[in-house]
Amino acid sequence: MTDFTTTRTVAPPAPRPPSPRRTRGVWLLVSGLLTLLLAAAALVAVAPLRQPLPAPTVTRTLPASTVIPGKAPTMPWPTSGQAALAVPGVASLGTSGEQKPVPIGSVAKVMTAYVILTAHPLDRGEPGPSLTVSAAQAAAYPAERARGESLVPVVAGARFTERQALQAVLLPSANNMARILAAWDAGSVEAFVAKMNETAASLGMTGTRYTDPAGLDPGTVSTAVDQVTLARTAMELPAFAEIVAQKTATLPVAGKVKNYNELVGRDGVVGIKTGSTDEAGGCLAFAAVVTVGGRKVTIVGAVLGQPGADTPVQLDRVFRVTRPLVRAAAAAIRVHQVVRAGDQVATVRGPLGAATTLDASTDVAVLGWPGLPVRLDVEVPTVPAQLPAGREHGQVSAVTGEGEPVSATLAAGAALDPPSTWDRIREHR
Incomplete structure (x- = not known):
């Protein structure tokens, strides 16, 4: 009898499913790691956004400067004496001759008028207060005339408005009226001369010294540069600019008087004052107004020390050298574009x-x-x-x-x- 042995294969037991608690823990761990990674990435990305941007x-x-292109103008300067030219609000056009103090004759009356008008301002056309010629001032007239001074006739008790007195000083260049105005303003000629020198110092006129209000004394000296400084300042006074531009005026006692400055009304000249003595020669402080690019432009200058044997020759010489200066200056001034759109x-x-x-x-x-x-x-x-x-x-x-x-x-x-x-x-x- 055959004996059979039966072999039975036994399957391994099935794995136990993870518990819900364990699964939840794993996912929490993974989720936490992902969150940390994302947070770290976000911090890395956002960090530069937190930094302020540098300002542009x-x-x-x-360039910091430029020069108007072209050939610089050549001014027809006088061959003797000294001169200076400027365009207020632009620059100086230059000088000629040695700028040393020299007698200036009746150009000194520019300062006389300036001191009077700063102490007693006038509007255009305004007559201003009156002054009366004293007996002593009238009595001095014959001797002044005998010396050959430039004068206007006066009589004791004659009344001049401030404007008329200034017209007498600036047009026919009356020495006697310069002294009368000086005493009227300061009480004495000496006190007024002190005011003239104080004013010159305040304007930076270092080469100027006044010894009288008329300029007859050769001790009254200045330079062309200083007189340009004064002329520019004086022309800012409306009454001064109005008076020096007149060709004639009508005064008490004297009647109609003429302006010694023959250039007024020519080449745009609007003043200012002539001067002539043996020591000073022919002198002129002048201003001209020209139109450039639709704008009014003022040219101011002074010419001193032009030769001549007497006043007519001296003034003729100074007029002859001044006219080319005015014309050359007017021709030189133009509008120049230094920066263009774009x-x-x-x-x-x-x-x-x-x-x-x-x-x-x-x-x-x-x-x-x-x-x-x-x-x-x-x-x-x-x-x-x-x-x-x-x-x-x-x-x-x-x-x-x-x-x-x-x-x-x-x-x-x-x-x-x-x-x-x-x-x-x-x-x-």
Whole structure:
């Protein structure tokens, strides 16, 4: 009998399913790790966004100065004596001769009139207060006439308004009226002369010394440069400018008188004062008004020490050398563009390579002549992070030696935009 042995294969037991608590723990661990990783990535990405953007920087590209191009004008200066020319509000046109103190004759009466008008101001056409010729002043007239002085006739008790007295001083160059005005203002001629010298010092006229209000005394000396300084200042007084531009005037006692300055009314000349003595020669302080580019421009000058045997010759000489100076100065002055619309004035660099330019929005033009230096000033406020194209921001100004600034606004060429969030993150990767 055969014995059979039966072999039975027993399957391994099935694994136990994980408990719900264990599964939850794994997922919490994985989720926490992912959250930490995402938070870390977010911190890395956001960190650069928390840093403030640097402000845009401005770099000036326009030079600090320029020179009006062309050949500098050559002035027809007198061959003797000394002279000076200036264009108020622009610059000096130069000088000739040694600027040393010399007698100036009746050009001294410019200071006399200036002191009177600063102490007793007049508007245009205003007569002002009256003054009366004293008996002593009238009695001095015959002796003054015998000395050959330039005078107007006066009598005791004659009354002159301030304007009439100034007309007598500035047109027919009356020495006696200069002294009468001096005593009327300061109480004595000596006290008035002290005021003249104080005024000269206050104006910076370092080469000037007055010893009398008429200029007859050769001790009254000045330079052409100083007289230009005074003439410019005096012409700012409306009554002074009005009187010296007159060809004639009607005065008490004297009647109609003429202006000794024969250039008035020619070549734009509007004054100022002649002077002539043996010691001074022919002298003239002058002003002319010309139109340049639709603007009224004043030229002021002085010529001293022109030779001649007597007053008519001396004055003729000074007139002859002054007219070419006035004409040459008028021809030299022009309007010159020193910055043109669209000219780049500065560049602006923003963060991450952003950039634009600041350009002149209009032309900038100055009065002047070839060779005249012009200062160029640029003012740009802090540039914002965003600046649209064409937006005005800042200005450029041009200034001659003593002129007022002429300005134009600046405008952005292209738009300046701040970098995007993605650009900022990518920059710091």
